[in-house]
Amino acid sequence: APRTVLISGCSSGIGLELAVQLALDPRQRYQVVATMRDLGKKGMLEAAAGEALGKTLTVAQLDVCSDESVVQCLSCIPGGEVDVLVNNAGVGLLGPLEGLSIAAMQNVFDTNFFGAVRLVKAVLPAMKRRQRGHIVVVSSVMGLQGVVFNEVYAASKFALEGFFESLAIQLQQFNIFISLVEPGPVATDFEGKLLEQVSRAEFPGTDADTLRYFRDVYLPASRELFRSVGQSPQDVAQAIVKVIGSARPPLRRQTNARYTPLTALKAADPSGRLYVRIAHGLLFRWPRLLDLGLRCLACGCPGTRVWPR
Template structure:
């Protein structure tokens, strides 16, 4: 791919394109770059078709490929379908992902495994399948959607953050390895976003911890229920995050990381460069209700003695 090839002439593959950031990105690209070819992947065929219809009416040529990113076989089939239809993929946006929340000791191994399959191994497999073609054509772009949680770990988010930390490490290595072939790799780090992320979180908690009230973490589980309301004032729309991704696709010299969060750079600076670790720990413990867990546990121990 020539460095001067306009985005309207490129083939862009977006995973997790049925809703949220992925759907918003597809729609923004279709509106801004008529003629663009989009490969849209997600598990929900009906929602994918809705996104595809919008994009087609806006002037994009669209291929829909229902895909479960936890299945390497389906991921490989997605890459083959894209190349069969369009002959190439110029840009890959690894957007599919979700957050498995809960205390680490209570998350079943199967749930932890799926978190890494969707958030890390799927994007790795898809990148691996498309890199040779990008190299042969003289370049390409890989955009991995991470999170501020890929730079900062917090209580109840250990599995999610671990998967995003890993995705960021993978992205850094790929960026250095692929530079000789003009394949640019960038990471997008959103903060709170007005998507169905928290609905998925709630469903995941319900499936993995059926009765939170019977655990030592019940106070924190209760506080988790109000987390969306706590962060709503700072949440970005999916469309606003999509605009940042478009910038990463069009910048002549894309940055390694793009922060898509109000005050995100300041937060990272304070949390990683200024405050001591104990102070950061206390902040997140209060934010996620671990201080309430401590108080309740101490009271139980006092009554027991």
């Protein structure tokens, strides 16, 4: 029988792509419940799903920040039984800390962290009873290492990494797999929405130097990074499809080989100095390196040969 896959945040980006790719699986292995907070935004998903709509893909309402919405959504799934849960819904928060409200920071944790925890609590009892299941979490390379001016977003992804790595140990006893997928920069609405927010924001209480570093140094460097190593949501979705189809799914899976030179720095120096020094240098001292798209400096290859995944 096809596996029931519940995905959060499918009105755009990675969630939309993943829902469609799974629903169009040539071997018809999946029955996809593609959820979104606002059903008014289902047009793009329905158009992309085409003939799969109403067959291998259904659309349902789900706000990951609401207990009632989670209960309501699961009650529409026969037996409430989810074989694969994909925690994809997420929001970003960008800018100097001094100018961000605690309420905005709490919203990031409510969505990115507690949103995933809420769904896991809801599907876990049935998964444990059946002794099978797979929980996939769309984390980020920012769940592995911090990125300047993304402190709270990175913290929410670190929280996911710690939570799910801890849970994976218990769930191995129940034959339930956990996979944290860690994309680098992805060209979706995510970055567009953030850049629009920061272009309107004033970041009150922030000193002039910090504002200048953010607007004149960080933002151009970030755009350059998205341009040079950014992945498409289709590519990320394809990597997640592989993880879901795997007989022994990995706990962690980075999707962007071009970004691995940066994530490797943390493992290379457990003191943490190397990563902080190079991340600082790339931003403030040698930003032109980003123009090279983090290519291997020795031979100019995109990094895959010297930095195997």
